[in-house]
Amino acid sequence: MFIKLSLPAALLGLALGGSVHAATPATPAKPLKPYADVEKAVAPLLGNVPIEKISPSKFGTLLEVVTPRGLIYTDKTGSFVLFDVTAIDTRTQENLTEQRNNELGKFEFADLPLKDAIKTVRGDGSRVIATFEDPNCGYCRKLIGELKKVDNLTVYTFLVPIMAADSAVKSAAILCSPDPAKTWVSHMTDNSPLPAATDCATPLERNAALYHKLRLNGTPAILFQSNTRTPGYIPAERIEARLAGGK
Known part of the structure; x- marks a missing residue:
């Protein structure tokens, strides 16, 4: 009886006493x-400063x-x-650079x-915003004056010392005071002297990291519960409009 066997090439080579080397797949080149x-x-x-992309x-x-x-x-x-490029759309007058930063800092x-x-x-505090401010920022002082005109508002202020050499010292003095909110408002509205600096743990480094993560570029900056923002100082009526869902 004749039996025909069909063997894979590798096994056939071994059966015939030869040697067969399987081809090694080529390692793809690293892109x-x-x-x-x-x-x-x-x-x-x-x-x-690292390059991200x-x-x-x-x-x-x-x-x-x-x-x-x-x-x-x-x-x-x-x-x-x-x-420091600011690109403006000549047709719509929209700030394209700001739009792109907002996209990246969602x-x-x-x-x-x-x-x-x-x-x-202020009031019942039912409406909420967050701000990024520096104690040496002149427009931050103006913003606080405008915020006083907005009723039923809670403001969370992240201090970011970016304006001057003593901004960090002033920020720490405010944060380490017995009543940071009172100290902050009185200093920015009445230029009340700050208490002597004391050693305490502050969130200034975390605030700075958050500031950069959000792609903010200067103080003040305002963040709204609608997950939108506005850079710089705006008057009370525009804050009211943004709180109501406008631009």
């Missing part, structure tokens, strides 16, 4: 990091460079860098670490 040369050219200008921008051939301290722009070879108001903020309440 190059996009815009690695651009990052190498731009990074020295940023000091210790480089990608094409909406502005012609410019590349968008995302950092924790804001947006910068360069070309496809990194031959120049544009800092937030949920409910997730804000409000325990790190100074809490002040």
Whole structure:
């Protein structure tokens, strides 16, 4: 009787006394990091500020460079860098740079670490906002005057010492005082002297990290429960409009 066996090639080779070497799959080449040369050219200008992402921008051939301290722009070879750019749509007059920062700094108001903020309440406090402010900020002083005109408002103020060399000392003196809310408001409205600085744990480092995470760029900044924001000082009537769901 004749029996025909069908053997895999490897087994057939062994059966015939030969040697068979299975082909080793080629290791795929590690993909190059996009815009690695651009990052190498731009990074020295940023000091210790890390580059998070480089990608094409909406502005012609410019590349968008995302950092924790804001947006910068360069070309496809990194031959120049544009800092502090404000792009305005000529048709709609909209601030495109602000829109992009808002996209990158999306937030949920409910997730804000409000325990790190100074809490002040007017009326029943049923409406809530959060602000980022510096004790040396002139427009922050104006904002507090406007907030006094808004009834039934709770304000959570995150102190971020970014304006002057003594901002951190002043912020710590406010936060370490027996009544931070009273000290903050009286200092900013009446220029009341601050108490002597005392040693206490403050949230200033966490506040600074949050400030950069949210892509804020200056004080004051106002965050609303609608998960929207407005940069800079605005008068009471605009705050009322935003609280009512307007712009």
